[in-house]
Amino acid sequence: MGMFDRLAFFLGLKKREASVLVIGLDNSGKSTMLNHFKTEDQKTTDIVPTVGFNVEKFKTKNVGFTAFDMSGQGRYRSLWEHYYHDCQGVIFVVDSSDKLRLVVAKDELDMLLQHAEIRHRRIPILFFANKMDMRDAVSSVKVSAALGLERISDKPWHITASNAITGEGLHEGVEWLTNQIKENFGNNMNR
Amino acid sequence: MIGSFKQAKKDEEDGCGNPYHSVDKTSVLQEARVFNETPVNVKRSTHVLTKILYLLNQGETLATKEATDAFFAMTKLFQSNDLVLRRLVYLGIKELCNVAEDTIIVTSSLTKDMTGREDQYRAPAIRALCRITDATMMQAIERYMKQAIVDRAPGVSSAALVSCRHIMKDSPDVVKRWVSEVQEALSSDCVMVQFHALGVLHQIRKSDKLAVTKMVSKLTSSGPRSPYAICLLIRIVARLIEEDEAGADCRLFDFLESMLRHKAEMVIYEAANAIVTLRKSSARDLAPAISVLQLFLSSPKPTLRFAAVRTLSKVAMTQPNAVTACNLDLENLIQDVNRSIATLAITTLLKTGSEGSVDRLMKSISSFLNDISDEFKIVVVEALRALALKYPRKQAVLMGQLADMLRSEGGLPYKEAIASTIITIIEDNPEAKEKGLDHLCEFIEDCEHTTLAVRILHLLGREGPRTRQPARYIRFVYNRVILENAAVRAAAVSVLAKFGAQCETLLSNVLVLLQRCMMDTEDEVRDRATYYHAVLATRDSALIHRYILNPPQFALPSLERALVQYLRADTSAPFETRAVPTAPPPQEEKKAQNIMEVAPRQEERVVPTHEKYAEQLSAIPQFANLGPLFKSSAPVELTESETEYMVRCIKHTFRDYIVLQFDCTNTLNDQLLEAVNVVVEGEDWDVLLYIPCPSLPYSQPGSCYALLRIPEDIMATTGTFSATLKFKVRDCDPATGEPDTEDGYEDDYTLEDIEISVADHVQRAARNNFAAGWDELGATNELEDTFALSAMSSLEEAVTQVTQFLGMHPCDRSDRIPEGKSAHTLYLAGTYRGGHEVLVRAKLALSDGVTMQLTVRSDDPGVSEVIASAVG
Numbered sequence A: 001m002g003m004f005d006r007l008a009f010f011l012g013l014k015k016r017e018a019s020v021l022v023i024g025l026d027n028s029g030k031s032t033m034l035n036h037f038k039t040e041d042q043k044t045t046d047i048v049p050t051v052g053f054n055v056e057k058f059k060t061k062n063v064g065f066t067a068f069d070m071s072g073q074g075r076y077r078s079l080w081e082h083y084y085h086d087c088q089g090v091i092f093v094v095d096s097s098d099k100l101r102l103v104v105a106k107d108e109l110d111m112l113l114q115h116a117e118i119r120h121r122r123i124p125i126l127f128f129a130n131k132m133d134m135r136d137a138v139s140s141v142k143v144s145a146a147l148g149l150e151r152i153s154d155k156p157w158h159i160t161a162s163n164a165i166t167g168e169g170l171h172e173g174v175e176w177l178t179n180q181i182k183e184n185f186g187n188n189m190n191r
Numbered sequence B: 001m002i003g004s005f006k007q008a009k010k011d012e013e014d015g016c017g018n019p020y021h022s023v024d025k026t027s028v029l030q031e032a033r034v035f036n037e038t039p040v041n042v043k044r045s046t047h048v049l050t051k052i053l054y055l056l057n058q059g060e061t062l063a064t065k066e067a068t069d070a071f072f073a074m075t076k077l078f079q080s081n082d083l084v085l086r087r088l089v090y091l092g093i094k095e096l097c098n099v100a101e102d103t104i105i106v107t108s109s110l111t112k113d114m115t116g117r118e119d120q121y122r123a124p125a126i127r128a129l130c131r132i133t134d135a136t137m138m139q140a141i142e143r144y145m146k147q148a149i150v151d152r153a154p155g156v157s158s159a160a161l162v163s164c165r166h167i168m169k170d171s172p173d174v175v176k177r178w179v180s181e182v183q184e185a186l187s188s189d190c191v192m193v194q195f196h197a198l199g200v201l202h203q204i205r206k207s208d209k210l211a212v213t214k215m216v217s218k219l220t221s222s223g224p225r226s227p228y229a230i231c232l233l234i235r236i237v238a239r240l241i242e243e244d245e246a247g248a249d250c251r252l253f254d255f256l257e258s259m260l261r262h263k264a265e266m267v268i269y270e271a272a273n274a275i276v277t278l279r280k281s282s283a284r285d286l287a288p289a290i291s292v293l294q295l296f297l298s299s300p301k302p303t304l305r306f307a308a309v310r311t312l313s314k315v316a317m318t319q320p321n322a323v324t325a326c327n328l329d330l331e332n333l334i335q336d337v338n339r340s341i342a343t344l345a346i347t348t349l350l351k352t353g354s355e356g357s358v359d360r361l362m363k364s365i366s367s368f369l370n371d372i373s374d375e376f377k378i379v380v381v382e383a384l385r386a387l388a389l390k391y392p393r394k395q396a397v398l399m400g401q402l403a404d405m406l407r408s409e410g411g412l413p414y415k416e417a418i419a420s421t422i423i424t425i426i427e428d429n430p431e432a433k434e435k436g437l438d439h440l441c442e443f444i445e446d447c448e449h450t451t452l453a454v455r456i457l458h459l460l461g462r463e464g465p466r467t468r469q470p471a472r473y474i475r476f477v478y479n480r481v482i483l484e485n486a487a488v489r490a491a492a493v494s495v496l497a498k499f500g501a502q503c504e505t506l507l508s509n510v511l512v513l514l515q516r517c518m519m520d521t522e523d524e525v526r527d528r529a530t531y532y533h534a535v536l537a538t539r540d541s542a543l544i545h546r547y548i549l550n551p552p553q554f555a556l557p558s559l560e561r562a563l564v565q566y567l568r569a570d571t572s573a574p575f576e577t578r579a580v581p582t583a584p585p586p587q588e589e590k591k592a593q594n595i596m597e598v599a600p601r602q603e604e605r606v607v608p609t610h611e612k613y614a615e616q617l618s619a620i621p622q623f624a625n626l627g628p629l630f631k632s633s634a635p636v637e638l639t640e641s642e643t644e645y646m647v648r649c650i651k652h653t654f655r656d657y658i659v660l661q662f663d664c665t666n667t668l669n670d671q672l673l674e675a676v677n678v679v680v681e682g683e684d685w686d687v688l689l690y691i692p693c694p695s696l697p698y699s700q701p702g703s704c705y706a707l708l709r710i711p712e713d714i715m716a717t718t719g720t721f722s723a724t725l726k727f728k729v730r731d732c733d734p735a736t737g738e739p740d741t742e743d744g745y746e747d748d749y750t751l752e753d754i755e756i757s758v759a760d761h762v763q764r765a766a767r768n769n770f771a772a773g774w775d776e777l778g779a780t781n782e783l784e785d786t787f788a789l790s791a792m793s794s795l796e797e798a799v800t801q802v803t804q805f806l807g808m809h810p811c812d813r814s815d816r817i818p819e820g821k822s823a824h825t826l827y828l829a830g831t832y833r834g835g836h837e838v839l840v841r842a843k844l845a846l847s848d849g850v851t852m853q854l855t856v857r858s859d860d861p862g863v864s865e866v867i868a869s870a871v872g
C-alpha cells in the first residue's frame, strides 16, 4: 500500500474496486484510451487491433478500475454480452471523425440498451466522442444527437469530447464515472 | 463379507486422499459462477478450476453450451494477476478449446501475456494461443510467433517451436515462412531449444527430400551440440538411408558409426539402435553397433541394460547370428533383479541359442513368470511362437508350456497372444492340431473373455469337423450353450451347425441339440438355432453348403442401401441378391513409423472405404442411377511425384459402368486452374460423360470424373486408355491466391496411361471351406490351362503376383508356402461383376521359372473364360 492508500484506509475510505466495460466500434480508440491511464512503465508503444478482449487496470481517486477492453470488429461484437453481467459501468467510445459509421455505432448502442442484462439496471454510461483532434471530427453535441442519447432516461450518462492520444477529456469523463459508481456503491450499502 | 471387502478396495482406489474424489459435473459447473465475482476470489476460483480440470482429465465430457459458459466465465479470471490461477486458466483454455465456441475471445489477452514481462506467463500463453488460433487467424499472431521463436528465454523459444509443430497440421504454409527464425533457434545455447528447432525444421522440409538431404549434410558436418538434437538427427539420417533406393550414401552411414563414439550415452544408444534397425545393414555393419550394446549389457544403470537388451532381442528376431556374441552377457542377465531385463534376456537367448538350450531356458522362465507384468509375458509368448516355428520337434514341450500359461492369471491381451500362438502352431503343423484343440477346449471351459471364447469357438467350427473324432468336441461346444453369456451361446450354436453340416454321423444329434437351443432366452441365439435347424433338417447338401458352410458375405451397408432402393422401386420382382456387392475380407494393415514417436501412428492419408466412395458417388446426380457400387480400386498415381500437377485415378466399377475418379492437386502457387478435366480414350469403350472440376486453386485437391460404359462383349472389358489433363490457366498472386482479371488460356498435360484389368471386375471373397465350394460349383463351366511363368523366380512371388493380378482372395491360408517346398497349390475365391462366383485353383511348381496349371470354375461360362485368359 502506498502512503495515501494507507491513510485512506485508516480514515475508513476503503479502496473500492469497480469493473467497467469498454466498448465501441473497431478503430475508435478504446485500447489507446486505456493505454493512456497506465503508468509510464506499463504503457505500450504500439497498439494493434484487439482480438477478443484485454483486461487493463488503472486507478483514480479511491476507485481501482478493472477495464475489459473489448474488440470492436464486427464479428466479435456479439461477444460483448458475455461481460455485461458483472460490470458496474460502461465506457462507449465513438470515433467522431468516422461520420459514416455513426449509424453503426447507434445500432450497437441500441442493442446494448435493450439487452436483458442492461435494460433494468441503473448503470452509468460514459461516452467519449473520441478523436476530437481530427480535422473532420464532429462535435460531441452532434455525436450525441446521432446516437440519440437524449432518449436515455433511466440511466445516468455523460458525453465528452476526447483525444485518446494526448489524454484530453479523458480525466473529466472518468471523474464523472467514478462519482457515479461511488454513488451506486453508497446506494447499495444503504439498501 | 466379500461385497464389503470389494467396496473397501474400490474406495481405496478412487478415494483415500484424493480431495476431488466425489466431484460431480453439474455441481462444479454451478460453482464455476464464482469466476464472475469482482474482485476475483482467487482462492475459491483456483479450487473450482482445478476441479473442472480434474473432471475433464477423468474423461468427463461437456456439452458445447456447458463448455462455452464455463469458458467465458473463466476468461474473467484474467483480471487477477495471481500466478497459479493464471496458469490454471491456460490449462483450462487448452482443455476446453475443442468444445467451447468463440474461444478466440482470449487471443489478445494471450498475446499480451506472451509478449509481457512475466516470464512465467509467456511460455504457457504461447501454447494456449496456438490451440485457439485457426488457419484464418494465423496472420494476426504471426509477428509474435516469429519473435517468440528467437526469444532469449529458452522456455519461451521451446514453447513457440513446439507450438509450430501443432500449427503445421493446419497451416503448414504459415510455418514455412518462419524458417529463418527456426534456423536461428537451432544455434541456440540451450540443448532443448536446439532439439525442438531441429524437429520443426525437419517437419518443414519433410516433403522435400532434396532439402532434407542438404540440411542433413550440413548438420552432420557441423553438428549440433545438444545430444537430444543429435538423437533426432540420427533418426532422420537413418530414415534417409532407408529411403535411398540407390544404395546408401556412405557418408551418412559413416556419420551413424562415428556417433557410436560420442560421449553421451543417449547418442551412442540411438546410433547403435539406428544401425541395427536399418534393413540394409550387413552383418559387418552391425558388428560395431552390437559391441556397443554388449558393453551396455553390463552397465550399472538399469535403463541402459534394459535399452540394450530390448534392442538386441529385436535384432535376434531377424539376425540371431549377429547377437550370439552377446550370449554370455545375456546369460548373466537372467538373474537380473529387474524382471523386465531378465525376461528380455531369456527371450533373446531363446532366439539365438541352440535347440539344446531350449529346455533349460524354459525352466528358468517358468520360475519367475508370475513376477512379471503381462506386457513381458506377451514378449515371452512371442518368443515361444518363433521357437515353435523354428524347431517343430520342440512343439510338444512348448505346447505344454503354453497350456500352463493359458491356465494361469493374466489379462485379455496376454491370453489372446497365447491362444493365437497355439492357433499358429495348429495351422503350421497338422500333427499338433488335435493336441492344440484339446488345450483350447479346456481353456474355454473357464474363460472370462467373451471375444476370446468366440474366437476359439469359431476355430473349433472350422477345424473340428475335419479331425478324426469330431464327436469329442460337441460336449465342449454344447457346454457353452448351457453356461455362458448370450454372445458366446450364439457363437456356440453356429459351431454346432457347422459340425452338423459336415459330419453325417453327428447330424441327428446336432438337430436335437439345436432344438433345445430354440428355447434360449436370447433372441439372437433362438434365431440362429431356428435358422440352422431349418436348413440342416432339409438334408439338402446344396442348401446346407450355401447357407451354412459358405454363406453369402454381403457388405452390410450396401445390402441396406440396395434394400432401400428396392423398396422404393418396383417390388413385384424378387430382390436380386446378386447385385449386392460382397464385403471383401479384411486385409492385414501395414504400420508406418513416425520419427518422433515411439508408438506407430496411422498412415497420414487414409484411403476411403468402399462405403465412403459409394456415398460420395451417389451424391453426384449424374451417378445416382448406376446401381450399387461393386468395387473401387486403390488409387493409382498418373503423375510422377513432385510435378506441377498431381493426378491420381480411382476406378469405380458398377455392374454396367466404370466411373474414373481423378483426384487432382495443383502445386503451383501462381496458378488457378479452371474447368479441369481428364480426357480418356480407349478402343471399344464409350465415354458417356465427363464431369469437370470447375476450379482448382493451389494445393486444394479437387476431383473430376469420367463415366464409361463397359462393353457388352465380356472379352473386351479390359484395356488401356490414354489420358490427358485439360484445363484453363489463370495466373494469380502467390500470396493471396487472387487471380488476375485477364481471362486465362487453355492448356493440357499428358498423364500416364490407365489400365482397366481383370482385377477391376473382381471383388475378393472369403471361403471358409474352399473344397466344399469347389465341388458345389461343379465342372460345368470349368476351364483349365497350363502356363510357364518364366519371369518368376520363386513360388512366393508367383503366389503374390497371381493373387494380385486376378484380384481374388487366397483361401485356406494357401498364400503361405511351407518352407523348402518346390510345389504348391493356391486357392483363390472372388466374385465377378454381376455377382458371379469364381473359384481358381492354381497348381504351381518350381522348375526354371514357375509352371502353373490354372483351373477356373464359375457359374458363368463367359466369366470362366475371362479369368482363364487373363493370365496368358
Ligand SMILES: Nc1nc2c(ncn2[C@@H]2O[C@H](COP(=O)(O)OP(=O)(O)OP(=O)(O)O)[C@@H](O)[C@H]2O)c(=O)[nH]1
Pocket: A024, A025, A026, A027, A028, A029, A030, A031, A032, A033, A047, A048, A049, A050, A051, A070, A071, A072, A073, A130, A131, A132, A133, A134, A162, A163, A164, A165
Ligand atoms: N488522431 C487520433 N487518433 C486516435 C485517437 N485515438 C485513437 N487513435 C488511433 O486510432 C487507431 C485505433 O485505435 P485503437 O485503440 O486500436 O482502437 P480500438 O477501439 O481499440 O480498436 P479495436 O481494438 O479494433 O476495437 C490507432 O491508430 C490510434 O492511434 C485520437 O483521439 N486521435
Ligand SMILES: [Mg+2]
Pocket: A030, A031, A032, A048, A049, A050, A069, A070, A071, A072
Ligand atoms: Mg483495441
